Amino acid sequence: MLALRSSHSPCYGMDRRGFLRVGAAGVVGTTLPGLAATANDSPTSREGFGRAKSVLIVMLSGGPSQLDMLDPKPEAPEEVRGEFSPIPTTIPGVNVCEHLPKLAQQTDRWSLVRTLAHREHNHLLATHVALTGRPTPLPRGGSDLDRVETRNDFPNFAAALDFVRPRTDGIPTGVSLPNYMIEGPLTWPGQHAGFLGPKHDPWQIQGDPNDKDFRMQALAMRDGMSPARLQSRRQLLDELNHGRSAMPGVETDSLRDQQQIAFNLLTSGKMTQAFEISLESDETRDRYGRNKFGQSLLMSRRMIEAGVPIVQATMGIVQTWDTHTDNWGKLKNTLLPWLDQGLAALTDDLTASGLMDQTLVIVMGEFGRTPKVSTLPGQTLPGRDHWAHAYSGMFAGAGVRGGQVVGQTDAQAAYPVTRSWSPADICSTVFNSLGVDPEVRINDLLDRPHHLLNGTVISPLYTGRAT
Template sequence: MLKPLYGLDRRGLLRAAAAGVVGASLPKAVSLGGQPMGDRPVGFGKAKSVLIVMLSGGPSQLDMLDPKPDAPAEVRGEFTPISTTIPGVKVCEHLPKLAKQTDRWAIVRTLAHREHNHLLATHVALTGRPTPLPRGGSDLDRVETRNDFPNYASALDFVRPRNDGMPSGVSLPNYMIEGPLTWPGQHSGFLGAKHDPWQINGDPNDPNFRMQALTMRDGVSTGRLQSRRQLLDQMNHGRGSLTGDETESLRDQQKLAFGLLTSGKLTQAFEINRESDETRDRYGRNKFGQSLLLSKRMIEAGVPVVQATMGIVQTWDTHFDNWGRLKNKLLPQLDQGLEALTDDLAASGLLDDTLLIVMGEFGRTPKVTTLPGQTIPGRDHWAHAYSGLFAGAGIQGGQVIGQTDAQAAYPVTNSWSPADICSTIFNALGVDAGATIDDPLDRPHHLLNGKVISNLYTGATA
């Protein structure tokens, strides 16, 4: 079921709007730099949409995109590398479809940052910024708060707000929560709830999957809904006790709710059963494959930032049975889904306008480990070097960017940070390098806070 964050459904959103429930304090201002066209980095404005395939938990670089067959057994793991369409470049044997499509993909092997904790690293990956830590608090307990930086969809919505009833961001198929822990970096943080991406919590592979939150109940027509909006407008006019900021935020919430409910284009995009059985089979009849298919439909509908998370939170956290989990489920589903996705986007021409990114929050340790009490080995967290896939929107496929050492432990060429991925995303979407937002303490922050990964477009050796 599609819901805004914190479980508000259609009725709840309208009730909250009518009652004056608003988000956190908004930043003071946004400024857009007047960057001359000739000074803009390569790839500027190439993308209309961005699709982030999030492999939550941290996939192993050694067992996927950066194999080291000559390393000692306790490093190289159990898989055999296979050749790709890139001369001299190999990937895991359980990614045969990807190996035949590497002409479409740029493999970046030197992504790196400093956070080895899932929660902190997820915030870094989805915002491009360090996670703000509370005074005296433990980073191990750091969950999402309204002090977080906005994720990519939320920041784009603030800089480039929409008025057509379409959200700037959709995340699917589940919110990343485990027990009492909610992963930071999934919403708009200090920008306020108004800019939160819309969240799907449901399995698109379920025959009963439907978007109840975007469906008006029986007897409520679009005309009747519009008359209710007029009534709310009259009520708002009489709310003399509200401050200017409160009134503005209230009206924004109401406008968002009505826009989504009356957007036929968006509701049709969620009707995955419109796809043929053949198409659905190509993506894989599983939660991840159908989530990629649904993501493609979001791109077709014009949603600018879509995030598809494979499985549930920490699915790729393979401390235990790393090779069994990869071989039997994770890699085959990823391989099948990505092939179908890129085939369809290329056939429709949308690959030219869509930036695809496949990544986790970090990688896995070079040395194989066995947890206490376990007998089947795995790999632990590792942020010093990990791999990602990039395609579409002007990116030159058929290349590898960056080189790691003999154990895929550290970069031996230039490394690229989540801040650089952040800048690459906003640059691709046509956001000027001078764009800034001010946090609640009036401190300005550049949205493009790293370096654009220009090698993706130029093919230059990094």
């Protein structure tokens, strides 16, 4: 089904700590002295400005290990280097994990960024940071561990873009799939429009595109409902809403917004067809992998083809990549092969169709994993814990130079030894790529202005020159 979500979480007031954190300039990724941004850094990049019509964020929820994927350290001590062997890539002298063979042959398309960094080691706080580029406001009287999504949150990329560039053509500004990140009583912040309100929430797909019974029935009008009848009912609804607006104490704006979204959705044949993944050939679906990972990437490609500006594919359910136990078993048996196959098919198709030139693809988690291997009490299979001081990501398309590595970490992939890049910088890179004016500001619930581009564009992605 398709869920047009609005938050039912309580809207907490802000304490002084939350006020200061939301008002901060951004999430600074610098972790070592001397690596801070300089006064000459620009929030824009001529090379990448406006090159993208769409951005695809492949979110590896839980935090993938940099050491066991994109930044192997085979010379490190045994308790650090892990169980996998490195393999060469198309970039001379650069290796990746042995369980990413397709990526190793496609690194000419990718920039591997090995010095992403920030300060949050908690999943919920780090997810908000990763998807908004901003510190996470905390609830009054609560702790970091209590933090779930609220309407005090900063809007995520898709929501902010929808506020800056609202659409009325039935094509949503943002689509997230295949599931909302919820675990028990916890709902991950950074997934919706926050203080901008539910009108700007991204569309949320709830369902497994690999399920043979997967259908976007919410997009279909029932039998006997023609566009003309739908329009007639809309006019009647408008009259009823007009009557309600005169009633004191009745809030209708939010309801009208949701009704408008629903009408646009139902009358957009282009989106209806985009959700019909069954239209793809068996051969194509097999190339992506007959699993939730692969089919979510295939669905993402269809969203991009339909003209959706920002698509977020969460690869797996929440915290799938949170490998405290059985790190190497989970990675080699499912996670890495599925990701490797799906990304290869995706970039093949985007390249063949020419869409790669106008689509920025980002693969990242909310943080990485600890260099040192550990075994949790009561467990027998070792793993790695949370680590935000240095982690890796991948960037491709829309003017990004492939075949390069941006940044270098120390001998244990624990800290950057060259300049680090923060989620705030990723935020600026995304909006710069989409051609958003760097001076655009949005106001929070306290009417304080915030620059939408709150970091520095990761210019080496485009120039190939280290900074």
